Amino acid sequence: MKYVRGFFAFWYDFIVGDAWEVAAGVVLSLLLLYALAHFSGADAQTAGSGWTSYAALLLPLAIVALLGYSLWRVRPRG
């Protein structure tokens, strides 16, 4: 059990590190976009360069917002 816990702790630290909010935010953003792309009623293929292209622009914005938020959390406080 100790080794299993150690194994997962290593990979958690390796990939997620000390900013769990970034990892959680990335996964949540992608889940939302996946749901939009597959269950919103719009057909991604027929929509072509339509809304799925606009939705693609949302992802980098969400990533930068997450990065900014995560760094804002560790800023020095007066």
Place this chain on the structure above:
Amino acid sequence: MSTQWWIGLVSSFLASGVEVVEAVTIVLAVGVTRGWRSAWYGVVCAAVLLAALVALLGATLQTLIPIDALRIVIGTLLLIFGLQWLRKAIMRYTGLKELHDEEKIYEREVAELREEPAAPSGAIAGVSAQSRPAIDWTAFTVSFKGVLLEGLEVVFIVITFGLTAGDSTPAVIGAVAAALLVTAAALLVHRPLTRVPENTLKFVVGIMLTAFGTFWAGEGVGLQWPGEDLAILGLLVFYAVSAGVIIVGLRARTKGESGKAQEAVTGV
């Protein structure tokens, strides 16, 4: 050769460069304090294990997992991993985290290794080959672990780039070229490579991994990037500019806070 090919090559070259600089510091400390033979055994064993991981994991994952699922999983991991690098680099630029100092790490490693019990007679360099024991396990373990742990990040990048782009060649070429170059430089100067701008390299790699991860994870969840592959270049520019803005904002904030603290202390 496509945009992805070149980004794969440059990213793994820079990432490997940074990690090998860190591994070299550890191996140098081991070699100088405990002797070179066991240190080199550790390096070679770790390098072989890392190469085997790339060969085995890359091929297995590609065969077992469908490409769409692979893009979502690997793209997401690459994105999170890249953001971690970028975040750390920004924290070091803005003083929120201490800069990586190879000289200081080297001194600390040397001090720790000197405190370890001495190797059995003959394990230290300079003693005749006949009286040498098979191996100095402290030297072997420290250098093996150092190279393995630093190398795992490179392996992760090589595998993820290879899987998402469908071709590991550029990532492998980049990683091996950087490893050889940095090792040769370390052998020449015989000191920790303190002049390598590690944080700048980490910042650039962080941006590249984040851009690539965003592209692949986005495609995986069903998004269509305007301009297809060229969107990666757009993402690179967007993330570089955004990170620059964050750095400027955080530096201003840090200055403001230290100014307030100074005023509180001096009462002015």
